[in-house]
Amino acid sequence: SQKIEQNSEALNIQEGKTATLTCNYTNYSPAYLQWYRQDPGRGPVFLLLIRENEKEKRKERLKVTFDTTLKQSLFHITASQPADSATYLCALANSGYALNFGKGTSLLVTP
Amino acid sequence: GAGVSQSPSNKVTEKGKDVELRCDPISGHTALYWYRQSLGQGLEFLIYFQGNSAPDKSGLPSDRFSAERTGGSVSTLTIQRTQQEDSAVYLCASSLDVAGATYEQYFGPGTRLTVT
Numbered sequence: 001s002q003k004i005e006q007n008s009e010a011l012n013i014q015e016g017k018t019a020t021l022t023c024n025y026t027n028y029s030p031a032y033l034q035w036y037r038q039d040p041g042r043g044p045v046f047l048l049l050i051r052e053n054e055k056e057k058r059k060e061r062l063k064v065t066f067d068t069t070l071k072q073s074l075f076h077i078t079a080s081q082p083a084d085s086a087t088y089l090c091a092l093a094n095s096g097y098a099l100n101f102g103k104g105t106s107l108l109v110t111p
Numbered sequence: 112g113a114g115v116s117q118s119p120s121n122k123v124t125e126k127g128k129d130v131e132l133r134c135d136p137i138s139g140h141t142a143l144y145w146y147r148q149s150l151g152q153g154l155e156f157l158i159y160f161q162g163n164s165a166p167d168k169s170g171l172p173s174d175r176f177s178a179e180r181t182g183g184s185v186s187t188l189t190i191q192r193t194q195q196e197d198s199a200v201y202l203c204a205s206s207l208d209v210a211g212a213t214y215e216q217y218f219g220p221g222t223r224l225t226v227t
Contacts, residue, residue, distance in 0.1 A: 004153070034215065034216075041220075042220055042221075043115075043202050043204070043218030043219050043220050043221055044154070044202075044216075044218050045218070046215035046216060046217070049215060089153070089154070091154075098144065098156045098159045098167060098169075098170065099144075099154075099156065099216065100156065101146075101153040101154040101155075102153055103151075103152060103153040104153065
């Protein structure tokens with residue numbers, strides 16, 4: 001069966017450090033992968049999209065890697081800040097446009 | 112500019128009643144999606160509309176669920192004869208979808224449905 005797995009345990013890091021979140025998938029051949037941020041009581045907010053032929057994508061303090069051989073994406077936040085505390089969701093689609101989401105990893109950045 | 116809006120923000124209903132949830136997408140976005148998020152679960156795809164094409168209903172969990180999109184804009188998700196397991200946050204998203212291109216989805220704040 002198709003699965004998208006993200007660390008279910010919350011990730012606690014100190015302000016200024018780099019946070020690394022993992023997304024693993026099975027039985028997908030995604031054309032692209034997206035990362036979203038979700039704050040409590042709100043809808044997800046798009047952060048980054050990376051395509052199957054791209055190895056790495058950067059946006060300000062964010063970096064995403066995509067390894068289709070390992071079937072894994074890593075999401076990095078450098079110089080983390082308490083305002084980065086949220087749940088981060090990985091999403092992908094085989095074809096078409098409907099996304100399948102992981103359950104998300106909760107990140108807590110402490111001062 | 113205006114984002115995706117949903118109404119109501121909260122809905123409490125009795126088991127067996129029908130409910131309608133509304134979504135106003137971003138103006139100009141041709142694609143509209145409905146998802147639901149249950150406590151401790153990931154977002155679950157329900158249905159997708161793209162322009163005038165037939166909707167992708169592959170995620171609807173039962174025939175009690177239906178959705179329509181009028182005039183290529185506003186969408187309504189209807190749940191008939193609600194059950195307690197229907198309790199969840201129902202999220203709507205819209206995006207620019209042009210053939211051969213892929214765009215991010217913009218989500219509304221969701222409707223929290225509680226079936227008692």
